[in-house]
Structure formats: structure tokens, C-alpha cells
Amino acid sequence: MGTFLDSLNPELREAIRLIGVTVSFEAGQPVFRRGDTGEAIYVIESGCVRVHDGDLVLNILGEGDVFGEIAGLGGMDRTASVTAEDDLAVLRVECEALYSAAEKQPRALKGLVQMLCERESGMAQRMTNRSRQLYAAQQELDIGRRIQVGFLPDVLPEIPGYEVASHFQAARVVAGDFYDAFYIPSIGRLALVIGDVCDKGVGAALFMTLFRSLIRATAQSRTFVTWAVDHNPGETSAPENEDHDSLVMETLANTVALTNNYVATTHGKTSMFASVFVGLLDPKTGAIDYVNAGHEEAYILGANGVRLTLPPTGPVLGIFAGASHNIATANLEPGETVLLYTDGIPEATSRSGEHFSDQRLRSLLGSWRGGANELLELIVTSVCEFTQGALQHDDITMLASRRESV
Amino acid sequence: MAEDLQIRISREDGDKAVSVLRLKGSLDANTQREFEAKAKEAVDSGAEYLLLDMSAVEYLGSAGMRAIHAITNILSPDDPSMRSARLKVVNPSPAAARVFKTLGFDSFIDIHDTIDEAIAGL
Numbered sequence: 001m002g003t004f005l006d007s008l009n010p011e012l013r014e015a016i017r018l019i020g021v022t023v024s025f026e027a028g029q030p031v032f033r034r035g036d037t038g039e040a041i042y043v044i045e046s047g048c049v050r051v052h053d054g055d056l057v058l059n060i061l062g063e064g065d066v067f068g069e070i071a072g073l074g075g076m077d078r079t080a081s082v083t084a085e086d087d088l089a090v091l092r093v094e095c096e097a098l099y100s101a102a103e104k105q106p107r108a109l110k111g112l113v114q115m116l117c118e119r120e121s122g123m124a125q126r127m128t129n130r131s132r133q134l135y136a137a138q139q140e141l142d143i144g145r146r147i148q149v150g151f152l153p154d155v156l157p158e159i160p161g162y163e164v165a166s167h168f169q170a171a172r173v174v175a176g177d178f179y180d181a182f183y184i185p186s187i188g189r190l191a192l193v194i195g196d197v198c199d200k201g202v203g204a205a206l207f208m209t210l211f212r213s214l215i216r217a218t219a220q221s222r223t224f225v226t227w228a229v230d231h232n233p234g235e236t237s238a239p240e241n242e243d244h245d246s247l248v249m250e251t252l253a254n255t256v257a258l259t260n261n262y263v264a265t266t267h268g269k270t271s272m273f274a275s276v277f278v279g280l281l282d283p284k285t286g287a288i289d290y291v292n293a294g295h296e297e298a299y300i301l302g303a304n305g306v307r308l309t310l311p312p313t314g315p316v317l318g319i320f321a322g323a324s325h326n327i328a329t330a331n332l333e334p335g336e337t338v339l340l341y342t343d344g345i346p347e348a349t350s351r352s353g354e355h356f357s358d359q360r361l362r363s364l365l366g367s368w369r370g371g372a373n374e375l376l377e378l379i380v381t382s383v384c385e386f387t388q389g390a391l392q393h394d395d396i397t398m399l400a401s402r403r404e405s406v
Numbered sequence: 407m408a409e410d411l412q413i414r415i416s417r418e419d420g421d422k423a424v425s426v427l428r429l430k431g432s433l434d435a436n437t438q439r440e441f442e443a444k445a446k447e448a449v450d451s452g453a454e455y456l457l458l459d460m461s462a463v464e465y466l467g468s469a470g471m472r473a474i475h476a477i478t479n480i481l482s483p484d485d486p487s488m489r490s491a492r493l494k495v496v497n498p499s500p501a502a503a504r505v506f507k508t509l510g511f512d513s514f515i516d517i518h519d520t521i522d523e524a525i526a527g528l
Binding site: 196198199200268269271272273275293294295296312314315316319320323343 | 435438468469471472473475476479507508509510511513514
């Protein structure tokens with residue numbers, strides 16, 4: 001027989017051969033389950049087994065290998081399940097009988113200790129290898145996170161008469177939330193964008209980069225195309241003619257429709273969607289033309305808290321091809337602030353499992369006076385006080401712009 | 407906040423093969439796989455229509471909505487827009503109804519007050 005028995009001292013090998021009984025299992029049949037009481041160790045005579053915890057396969061063992069020795073010799077509950085991969089024959093060795101044999105033959109006991117030490121050493125080696133693999137995977141995630149942060153604006157636009165502020169805090173290493181703020185010279189508007197891709201983790205992060213890029217590229221397509229022709233980016237000024245308003249509407253409608261229909265027709269089978277708010281702010285008048293695609297209400301904050309809510313004007317983007325989104329218009333008066341946020345704020349969860357809630361957010365905003373950066377700091381502080389270090393379940397993202405008082 | 411999800415499945419076959427999934431608890435990133443697996447099981451065992459009784463759903467996250475969309479794709483693979491979906495929602499809790507409305511799913515999925523009403527509408 002194979003490697004395990006060969007590695008034992010002759011006394012222990014002899015004891016195992018005397019006590020062991022060959023038992024057969026059919027493919028798919030469990031030898032034991034996690035939680036069963038361990039009474040025996042097993043040596044595989046032919047076939048192979050899967051060591052697993054539910055669907056998670058921990059190891060595959062074949063002819064000559066031993067299993068079940070941890071719980072068997074320790075009299076503990078099984079720490080994992082073992083199932084026959086194909087037709088299986090094992091030598092089942094009752095541990096009580098093995099201990100009795102060892103009492104009569106001390107060299108067999110020494111053999112048992114040696115065997116366990118060798119197993120321990122092998123396990124330590126496997127742990128080291130696993131740790132190396134985990135470290136490599138973490139390095140990859142870290143690279144992903146750094147690349148993803150590059151999909152958020154590194155500087156916020158400076159618009160005379162306005163203060164723009166943002167906050168971004170991912171729940172996991174990579175996140176599905178995004179925000180964006182950029183000036184569109186061809187229509188003289190400041191784009192304010194916030195989005196939340198469904199679900200969490202790497203999948204959400206991949207789609208975040210897609211949604212953000214499509215929105216940014218489409219909204220600025222005129223600028224980018226002109227740049228290619230004229231080689232002078234940013235100098236295209238807002239046209240002062242009667243078509244200007246319709247150009248703004250067209251830009252907004254196209255941005256939303258192209259993003260939605262592109263993702264829905266190209267990636268619809270993944271069922272990945274994003275709730276997105278896209279607002280185009282006219283710095284001269286404070287008018288905000290917006291589409292709210294299935295996102296949380298945005299707020300316009302005046303002297304007494306929330307003066308206006310900007311609710312959804314259509315469904316989320318990315319799964320409903322051909323969906324229509326209405327364009328709505330709100331006005332940001334001097335001294336007022338527009339606040340966009342993701343559901344990571346109202347759904348921030350305390351240690352007792354309670355949500356921060358829209359009500360808490362609104363009542364907090366009722367007592368606030370100050371600038372956009374101070375506003376976001378106030379909200380972050382309040383949410384942190386509320387959650388008291390409880391695990392952050394969702395990304396927390398905010399974008400705010402304050403129009404200065406005249 | 408409920409940490410997990412309980413799913414009870416029953417057949418309500420009349421003229422059509424219908425499975426009802428009664429959901430209780432949280433349908434979110436932690437429970438969506440289990441929900442999708444149960445729904446797929448119902449479809450594989452012959453259900454042509456699925457009714458989701460969501461009266462006891464305490465929390466519905468975007469991952470849960472993604473799972474609902476994925477299931478409509480299984481039921482009607484040629485209709486990614488969900489417009490002719492064979493999945494109906496029954497009696498959603500206020501928390502669930504709010505999510506359907508905010509995300510705009512209520513324009514694409516039929517929402518009924520009772521199982522009988524939903525079956526009558528098939």
C-alpha cells in the first residue's frame with residue numbers, strides 16, 4: 001500500500017493492519033459529515049475522496065492517503081466532510097483499539113506522535129502556501145482599487161460662484177458607487193453625476209467604470225469631437241443662440257439614453273444596473289436640468305433645510321432597453337446647496353441593526369448652515385456617530401454644490 | 407434588520423404551471439444566490455410562471471432586484487426588457503414596494519394585491 005503506511009514505524013503499521021477493517025463506499029456516498037463524532041481514522045486503499053465544507057472543496061485525497069485523524073485521534077467532532085469521489089475502499093481504524101494497542105507497544109505510540117507531527121508540518125506548509133496565494137489575490141484587489149479610484153475625478157471643477165464638494169467611502173476594497181463633476185464648455189453647463197451600481201464587490205466595480213465612462217464620454221462628446229478636429233480643447237464656448245436650451249436637453253437625453261441602451265443591449269443578460277442622477281447646472285441662472293434614473297431623491301437645501309426633493313424621473317439604467325426618462329428642472333437659488341447621495345447614507349446600519357434613515361438625514365439637514373464641504377463633513381460625522389464602528393455594508397458617496405449668496 | 411431569508415415554495419397550478427415563492431426576511435447581497443437557486447429549481451421542475459409573495463420582506467437591496475431581473479431572464483430568455491415577464495410580484499411590504507417604485511421596476515413588473523388576482527391575470 002501507499003505512502004501513509006510506508007511512513008509509519010513498523011510497530012504502528014502492524015497495529016493498524018491488525019485493527020483496520022476494509023470498508024467500501026460508492027461514488028458520491030459520504031464517509032462522514034462535518035460535526036459527526038470522530039471515532040476512527042481512514043487510510044485509502046483504492047479510489048479517492050473529496051474533503052469539503054458544503055460546496056467548498058478543501059482537498060482531494062487518493063490511494064495511500066490518510067484522513068480523519070484530527071477528530072479521530074482527538075475524539076472531537078469532524079471539522080470537515082469527506083465524500084467518495086469514485087468507488088472507494090478504505091481501511092477503517094478504530095481509534096480506541098489503536099490506543100489500546102499503543103499501550104501494549106510503546107513504540108507504536110511513538111509512531112502515532114511522529115505521524116501527527118508530520119501531518120502538522122504538512123499542514124503548516126499548506127497554510128503558508130494558502131497565505132501566499134491570499135496575499136497575491138489581495139495585491140490584485142489593491143491594484144484594482146487603485147485603478148478604480150482613477151475613475152473618479154481627481155480634482156473637482158472650479159466654477160466661479162459655486163463650491164463643489166465630494167465624499168467617497170467604499171464598503172469593500174472595490175466599490176459600485178461613483179460620482180462625477182465636470183464642466184461641459186459646448187453648452188456652458190456643470191455636470192453633476194452620482195450613481196450606484198447594484199450588488200457589491202468586483203462585479204459592481206467593473207460596471208461602475210463602464211457607466212461612469214459612458215456618461216462622461218457622451219455628455220462631453222461635442223467637446224471631444226471638436227478637440228479632435230481643432231486641437232484646442234476647452235475653448236469651445238457656450239453658443240448664445242435660441243437653440244441653446246434644446247442643445248442642453250439633447251445632451252442630457254442622449255447621455256441617459258445612450259448609456260442605458262448600450263448597457264442593456266450589450267450586457268443585459270448580466271442583469272447589472274445602476275441608479276444614476278445626472279444634473280446639468282447652469283452656473284449663470286442656477287437652473288438644474290436633470291434625469292433621476294431610479295436613484296435616491298436629491299435635495300435642494302435652503303435656509304430651513306430641504307426646500308425641494310428631486311425624485312426619480314425614470315427607471316434605473318442598464319436593463320430596460322428603450323426605457324424613457326423624463327427631464328425635470330429645478331432651480332438652485334443663491335445660498336442654496338444641491339446634495340446628491342447614495343443609499344449608503346440612509347441605510348448605514350448601527351450596531352443594533354437600525355438604519356440611519358431618510359428621516360435622520362433630513363432632520364440633520366434642517367439645522368445645517370454653511371458650505372458644501374462642511375455639509376458633507378457634518379453628514380459623515382453624524383453617520384459615523386450613529387454606526388459606532390459597525391461594519392459598513394454599503395458604499396457611502398456624496399456630491400454637493402453650493403451656490404454662493406449674492 | 408433581518409439577517410437572512412426564508413423561502414417557502416408551493417405549486418398553485420390551474421390552467422398554467424405556477425409556483426409561488428413566499429419570501430420572509432432580507433433579500434440582499436447575502437441571500438440573493440439562495441433566492442435565485444430556489445427560483446431556478448421551481449422553473450426546472452416545470453413552473454412556467456413565478457409569483458413572488460413579498461409581504462414579509464423586511465429589506466430589499468439592489469442585489470435582490472438584480473436577482474429578480476435575472477430570474478425573469480430565465481423565464482423569458484428572449485425578452486431582456488422584462489415587458490412580457492412571467493414573474494409577478496404579490497402584496498409587497500412597504501419597504502419592498504418603495505424599492506420597486508424608486509428603481510422604476512414597477513413599470514416593468516406587474517404587482518398584484520393577492521395571489522388569486524395575480525393568477526387571474528396570467
